[in-house]
Amino acid sequence: MTTRQPRTWSGRRPTLEEVAAHAGVGRGTVSRVINGSPRVSERTRAAVEAAIAELGYVPNNAARALAGNRTDAIALVVPEPERRFFAEPYFSDIVHGVGIALAETEFQLLLTFAGSDRERQRLAQYLAAQRVDGVLLVSVHADDPLPDLLEQSGMPAVISGRRSAEETLTSVDSDNFGGARDAVAHLVARGRRSIATITGRLDVYGAQRRLDGYRAALVEAGREVDEELVCPADFTEEGGRQATAELLERRPDVDAVFAGSDVMASGARQVLRSAGRRIPQDVALVGFDDSAIARHMDPPMTSVRQPIEEMGREMTRLLIEEIAAPGRRRAGAAGRRGREQLVLPNALVVRESS
Structure with a gap:
């Protein structure tokens, strides 16, 4: 034998x-x-x-025998400082959705931050050792090396929000363009004439799409886009304060502010009130996310509701599918072979601030 x-x-x-x-x-x-x-x-x-x-x-x-007892794991990677993760409701809602999706599976969730070069290097070593089966990546910037690293390694990965219109990784996003357009159209319908926007970091594709939606709504209403009313910020409360202070200095006639996140809107509210501007009588205020911040603000704030928890669930579902069938592809809109790009609808929730 x-x-x-x-x-x-x-x-x-x-x-x-x-x-x-x-x-x-x-x-x-x-x-x-x-x-x-x-x-x-x-x-x-x-x-x-x-x-x-x-x-x-x-x-x-x-x-x-050890492998049979091994606990499967998925990494949720946040390329941001920890303080931002704990300050923004968006992240906790994503984690909640991921947790719901994993509840009936064998997977455990590993949360890790990759906001610095050292953290990214440590993460790369961890992934190279095959200690997780897949990665969920949230809050991605255009120049972030992590998505390319994941794609080159062959690691199953799903990102929250595309890096561009040509995204190659599987992604789950909300309709940032449509949500912003609806918010600004609402302000136009309320008779506001000088409508400003406070954007998030524009190297984030979602922030750029919200700015595009703002501009589109004004054009559709027959208005000119006044770039003096566009104030870039960084999705933080302090960024919202600084942008609003600059806005009031150069355009004291502003009568509406559309902020690209509820967190920035809360900073804008503080500055508006300190300047003696009443909300909504003098300045209407609209946010984005429809987080607890919007609901508990005085007055309660109009905001674009993102299905953030659902985004977390869908990201997890797609990742588990990729882990089970590596290299799965879907046909793109123009016949291009690419990974699935899922966009979920948003909804404008109107409250007393506008």
Whole structure:
């Protein structure tokens, strides 16, 4: 009887990582196939089993036992300072949605920050070690290297908000353009003549789309876009205060402010009140997110409601699908092969501030 010897380049046994590379999947996927997990597509299972047979891989019994007890994990990566994460309701709502989606699965959630070069370097090492099966990435800036790193590594990943119209990773976003357009159209309908906007950082695609929606609403109403009424900020309360102070200095005739987030709107409110401007009698105020901040403000604030919790759930659903079927692609709008780009609708919630 002839015993088949493992195929290697140096006489040693092939490793789990080599099987994964040969099959074009992650280490965790190979482990799931070996342990009979149902969370693997038939096509992927066949590719892994073919790689195992071709390489002559023999699972180590002790390692296999450990793998069978291993807890699967998904990383939620936030490329922002921790203080912003804990200050903005957006992030807690995303985490809540992710938690709901994971409740009925085997996955655990790992939260990690990657706002500095050192944190990104540490994350890259962690991902290279295949310690998680997939990544959820939120609050992505146009120049952020993390999405490209994930794509190059082959790690299943879903991002919250596209980096551009040409996004190549799977993404879940809300209709930032439509939400902003509805908010500004509402202010026009209320008879406001000098409508300003406080934007988030414009290297965030969602912030740029909200600015585009602001401009589109004015054009549709037959208004000229006055760039003096556009005040860039950074999604923080302090940024909202500074932008509003600058706005009042150069355009004291402003009678409405559309802020790109509820957090910035809360900063704007403080400055408007300090300047003796009544809300909404003198200046109408509209935010974006419809967070608890908007509901509890005095007066309660009109805001664009994002389905943030649903975004977290959908991101998780898509990520689990990618983990089960690596490399899954969907056809793009122009026939271009690309990953799924899911855009959820927003809704304007009108309250006393406008």
